[in-house]
Each structure stands twice: as C-alpha cells, then as structure tokens.
Amino acid sequence: MEVYQTKTNIIPGTNFKAVENIALVKFKAIRNKSKRTPYVRSAYFKKQKVFLNIFWSHLHQKRDRMERLRYFDCAIDLIKKSKCTPNIFVPKSSKNEKLHRFLGKTKDGKVFCVQIKENIRTKRKDLISMFPLK
Numbered sequence: 001m002e003v004y005q006t007k008t009n010i011i012p013g014t015n016f017k018a019v020e021n022i023a024l025v026k027f028k029a030i031r032n033k034s035k036r037t038p039y040v041r042s043a044y045f046k047k048q049k050v051f052l053n054i055f056w057s058h059l060h061q062k063r064d065r066m067e068r069l070r071y072f073d074c075a076i077d078l079i080k081k082s083k084c085t086p087n088i089f090v091p092k093s094s095k096n097e098k099l100h101r102f103l104g105k106t107k108d109g110k111v112f113c114v115q116i117k118e119n120i121r122t123k124r125k126d127l128i129s130m131f132p133l134k
Contacts, residue, residue: 002084003075003103003111006077010070010106011058023072027052030076042075042116043083043124048080050116054126068131071106075114075130078104096120102131 013019030052038050059065078128079102086100100116111133118125 001103002080002085003105004082004084004105005105006074007107008073008077009108010110011073013066015068016054016066016069019066019069026073026076029063040079042079042125043081044086048123048125050125050127050128054117054128059127062129064131069133071112071130072115074104074112075127076107078102079116079127083087099128100125 002018007062011019013021013022014114027038030040036051040052041047042050053129059068062068081088082102084102088100098118098120100118101113102116103111104114105111112130113133114130115128116125117128
C-alpha cells in the first residue's frame with residue numbers, strides 16, 4: 001500500500017486544550033470558506049468534497065483524542081493532495097457504506113492513518129477519524 005508524505009508536522013502541545021485550540025483555528029479557516037457544511041476537496045476522489053462534521057463528534061467519543069487530534073493538519077493535507085490508493089472495505093454491520101483508509105507519513109516520519117466513510121447510494125464522503133500507526 002502506498003504511503004503519502006505530507007508537508008506538515010503534527011500539532012505541538014502538552015495538553016488537550018492547547019492541541020484543540022490550534023486544530024480549531026485550522027478548522028475554522030476551512031469552515032469560513034463555506035456557507036454550509038465544512039469540507040475539503042480530495043485529489044484522490046477527483047476533487048469531490050469530503051465533509052468534516054462527523055469527525056468532531058467521533059473524536060469526543062475516544063479516549064486518545066489528543067493523540068488523534070495532533071494529526072488533524074496532516075490529515076487535511078493528505079486528503080487535499082494525496083492520489084495514493086487506499087485500502088477499501090465494506091463493514092459487515094452496514095453494507096450501505098465503504099471505508100477508505102489512507103496511509104500518510106508526517107514531515108518528521110510518523111506514520112498515521114486517515115479513515116473516510118463513503119455512503120454507497122449518495123456518494124457522500126465524510127472524514128471519520130485519523131490515528132497514529134504503531
């Protein structure tokens with residue numbers, strides 16, 4: 001599987017609030033470009049929109065949210081510029097959606113994964129999660 005080399009590093013910070021503030025500034029810049037739902041255009045999906053709203057509700061359900069949120073800037077860079085082929089699979093619980101898992105590497109060499117959910121009927125794509133690989 002191909003790994004995309006991003007041009008950004010992880011977000012620095014020692015506590016969740018510091019990391020969250022930096023990530024929210026970057027998210028608000030994206031949100032202000034659209035009047036409705038915030039999105040970024042993906043190079044892999046032929047410039048189709050990948051929506052970002054579900055990510056925030058999903059993030060607050062996780063215990064390791066600071067570690068995941070550190071990769072926010074890298075994940076946005078990967079979605080915008082990567083043309084690498086992801087792993088695609090259909091979960092057994094829902095046959096109405098596909099999951100795309102992209103691999104990326106930060107500027108300082110840390111490998112992470114970005115997961116995008118696609119609704120098969122509507123072709124809507126949502127950023128679900130990003131997390132470091134061990």
